Amino acid sequence: MISVISKLPQTGTTIFTTMSALANEHGAINLSQGFPDFECSPGLVELVNKAMRDGHNQYAPMAGLPALREQIALKTEKLYGGVYNPDTEITVTAGATQAIFTAISAVIHPNDEVIMFEPAYDCYAPAIKLMGGVVKSLELEPPNYRIAWDMVKRLINNKTKMIILNSPHNPTATILTKEDIGELSALIKNQDILILSDEVYEHLVFDGQEHQSMARYPELQQRSFIVSSFGKTFHATGWKMGYCLAPAYLMQEFRKIHQFLVFSVNTPLQHAIAEYLKDENTYLSLPGFFQEKRDYFRKGMENSRFTLLPCAGSYFQSATYEAITNEKDSDFAIRLTREIGVAAIPVSAFYRASTERRVLRFCFAKMQETIDKAVERLLTV
Numbered sequence: 197m198i199s200v201i202s203k204l205p206q207t208g209t210t211i212f213t214t215m216s217a218l219a220n221e222h223g224a225i226n227l228s229q230g231f232p233d234f235e236c237s238p239g240l241v242e243l244v245n246k247a248m249r250d251g252h253n254q255y256a257p258m259a260g261l262p263a264l265r266e267q268i269a270l271k272t273e274k275l276y277g278g279v280y281n282p283d284t285e286i287t288v289t290a291g292a293t294q295a296i297f298t299a300i301s302a303v304i305h306p307n308d309e310v311i312m313f314e315p316a317y318d319c320y321a322p323a324i325k326l327m328g329g330v331v332k333s334l335e336l337e338p339p340n341y342r343i344a345w346d347m348v349k350r351l352i353n354n355k356t357k358m359i360i361l362n363s364p365h366n367p368t369a370t371i372l373t374k375e376d377i378g379e380l381s382a383l384i385k386n387q388d389i390l391i392l393s394d395e396v397y398e399h400l401v402f403d404g405q406e407h408q409s410m411a412r413y414p415e416l417q418q419r420s421f422i423v424s425s426f427g428k429t430f431h432a433t434g435w436k437m438g439y440c441l442a443p444a445y446l447m448q449e450f451r452k453i454h455q456f457l458v459f460s461v462n463t464p465l466q467h468a469i470a471e472y473l474k475d476e477n478t479y480l481s482l483p484g485f486f487q488e489k490r491d492y493f494r495k496g497m498e499n500s501r502f503t504l505l506p507c508a509g510s511y512f513q514s515a516t517y518e519a520i521t522n523e524k525d526s527d528f529a530i531r532l533t534r535e536i537g538v539a540a541i542p543v544s545a546f547y548r549a550s551t552e553r554r555v556l557r558f559c560f561a562k563m564q565e566t567i568d569k570a571v572e573r574l575l576t577v
Contacts, residue, residue, distance in 0.1 A: 260288025364509025
């Protein structure tokens with residue numbers, strides 16, 4: 197064998213792959229990986245089919261179909277007031293993960309420090325490390341997982357290049373508040389610090405609250421990569437369609453990397469989504485749709501031995517199980533899958549140090565029948 201020095205020696209298979217495989221092996225209800233088990237809009241599927249039949253099957257422009265970028269710009273301005281030039285400040289990507297990797301690749305150099313908050317989605321740290329960057333993480337604590345901005349201030353120094361934010365947050369289902377935005381703005385004023393804002397669940401904010409996109413705030417917009425996902429928004433995660441917003445000086449660097457990662461992404465899907473976005477109800481109806489599922493799942497779990505944590509956004513519900521067992525969350529998640537027939541994600545997987553809080557994450561983006569079956573089994577624990 198030829199000797200190979202791993203660039204990510206501590207990195208294995210993602211927890212999502214592991215738990216989904218275990219769920220399939222044991223015929224368990226999969227509330228682990230974040231995907232809906234219901235179909236996306238038949239109208240959207242027909243638009244994709246039509247685009248294929250109309251011959252839109254060759255390469256799209258590298259930055260994305262102009263019609264789609266224009267619709268993204270219109271949507272962003274309508275929702276958040278942020279103005280983006282479709283030609284120079286919006287790029288369509290092969291999902292949000294590609295956009296996140298591309299943004300980090302474009303601006304992080306060896307020894308640059310990047311602040312992120314744990315529990316954190318698992319693609320952030322590996323991308324930073326691959327670029328030679330240094331991860332500076334701040335651990336958030338249940339039940340509310342609020343950011344201690346005074347602690348963030350202590351992490352900032354002349355090597356700090358980026359802060360990664362995620363709201364609504366995966367896995368904790370928390371959201372940034374206006375107070376958070378005020379603290380962030382004050383902290384990085386007059387600092388050469390970029391923001392990578394993972395906003396893939398932007399339309400899943402509950403109880404009448406408002407999504408605090410970086411696009412709402414000009415001083416933050418001008419230093420931010422904002423990432424979103426059509427796969428999450430339109431219940432079609434397998435399509436791997438997302439986009440990135442950034443001011444032109446950042447997008448110029450982003451596209452230099454993007455063109456050599458994927459060049460361009462699925463052409464007929466871009467045509468279909470560009471047409472589908474013309475009806476704003478396709479995304480404005482989502483908060484109510486998913487809040488109903490959240491409330492249904494929480495109501496069903498009221499008599500369980502799990503303690504449900506607050507859920508202000510996303511389609512995830514975290515829960516502690518301290519009243520049930522002292523097992524590590526990874527061990528309990530495996531046993532829950534094998535013996536009870538429900539798969540969940542152990543939240544320790546979202547900490548680089550595998551910090552143990554005895555918390556599991558459940559996905560409620562499921563049909564009512566699926567939720568009913570899962571809850572029935574969870575009540576037996």
